Amino acid sequence: xxxxxxxxxxxxxxxxxxxxxxxxxxxxxxxxxxxxxxxxxxxxxxxxxxxxxxxxxxxxxxxxxxxxxxxxxxxxxxxxxxxxxxxxxxxxxxxxxxxxxxxxxxxxxxxxxxxxxxxxxxxxxxxxxxxxxxxxxxxxxxxxxxxxxxxxxxxxxxxxxxxxxxxxxxxxxxxxxxxxxxxxxxxxxxxxxxxxxxxxxxxxxxxxxxxxxxxxxxxxxxxxxxxxx
Numbered sequence: 001x002x003x004x005x006x007x008x009x010x011x012x013x014x015x016x017x018x019x020x021x022x023x024x025x026x027x028x029x030x031x032x033x034x035x036x037x038x039x040x041x042x043x044x045x046x047x048x049x050x051x052x053x054x055x056x057x058x059x060x061x062x063x064x065x066x067x068x069x070x071x072x073x074x075x076x077x078x079x080x081x082x083x084x085x086x087x088x089x090x091x092x093x094x095x096x097x098x099x100x101x102x103x104x105x106x107x108x109x110x111x112x113x114x115x116x117x118x119x120x121x122x123x124x125x126x127x128x129x130x131x132x133x134x135x136x137x138x139x140x141x142x143x144x145x146x147x148x149x150x151x152x153x154x155x156x157x158x159x160x161x162x163x164x165x166x167x168x169x170x171x172x173x174x175x176x177x178x179x180x181x182x183x184x185x186x187x188x189x190x191x192x193x194x195x196x197x198x199x200x201x202x203x204x205x206x207x208x209x210x211x212x213x214x215x216x217x218x219x220x221x222x223x224x225x226x227x228x229x
Contacts (some may be wrong), residue, residue: 029062036165037219042173044210045096045127045202048133054170054211055129055203062163073139074159075168077132077189082125084188089124091184092177092200095119099180114215123175127204132185133160134195173210175202 020028059076067073078087081218096119100109124130135152149155160176167174177200 009016012117019170036168038175039164039168040212041175041216042202042210042212043123043175044207045123045173046060046205046207047126048205049126050128050141050172050204054172056162058170058172059131061166065155065156065159065162067158068149070140070147071141071147072155073136073149073152074156075134075136075139075164076136077144077191077202079130079132079189080083080128085125085130086131088185088188088200089121089186091188092179093119095179095181095184103180114206115213117141121177121179123202124200126207127175127202129203131163131195131201132189133163133199133201134186134189134191134197136192136195138194152196153198159171160199160201163201167201172203173199173206175203176200 013228033136055078059078062076063072064076069227078219082216104112133156135156135177138146138148140146164174164176178198179200182200185191185193185200186193189197191197
């Protein structure tokens with residue numbers, strides 16, 4: 001075996017992989033699809049509390065996502081304090097009002113019309129947890145050295161997907177809220193101004209009688225989203 005060009009590279013045996021019989025692979029793939037297709041974006045949240053340890057475990061799952069140079073360039077600011085949630089709602093609704101009153105443009109507003117959204121965001125106070133997902137342009141390694149991060153948007157996006165799947169698996173509803181602009185979240189969450197807020201995840205139980213727009217049930221078929229070459 002040829003020597004690796006970087007002296008810091010220390011390979012170890014693949015620790016956890018276990019090959020499965022083909023039929024079990026098919027069954028697991030189908031089971032995951034059957035479960036994840038029941039995930040729906042919710043805007044009607046109950047005020048029922050959700051234990052913090054459940055959210056913590058889901059964030060640990062998100063933290064296992066693949067990422068650039070294994071720098072793990074993400075930070076999850078988890079907000080449960082009602083006073084902070086109220087401030088976030090107030091700041092978000094200022095941006096949303098400007099968005100719906102002209103900043104978005106007519107084409108964007110027409111695209112959103114079937115979803116029935118508007119500038120009012122009561123779920124930001126009603127849901128028990130908000131998770132603001134930040135991307136870090138620079139962060140500290142395990143030994144405390146500050147370094148530049150790579151592929152930050154891609155890495156944060158993958159971790160967000162893991163988080164959504166983990167929260168759904170735990171039996172919780174989610175909403176990926178993206179007020180534009182989102183920089184007010186840096187101050188409210190106590191984050192470095194160089195960090196970029198990507199998504200404000202709303203987490204909790206759906207409110208009794210919660211609805212979703214019929215439009216949200218329209219999913220493209222496989223042949224429209226995949227090409228096999």
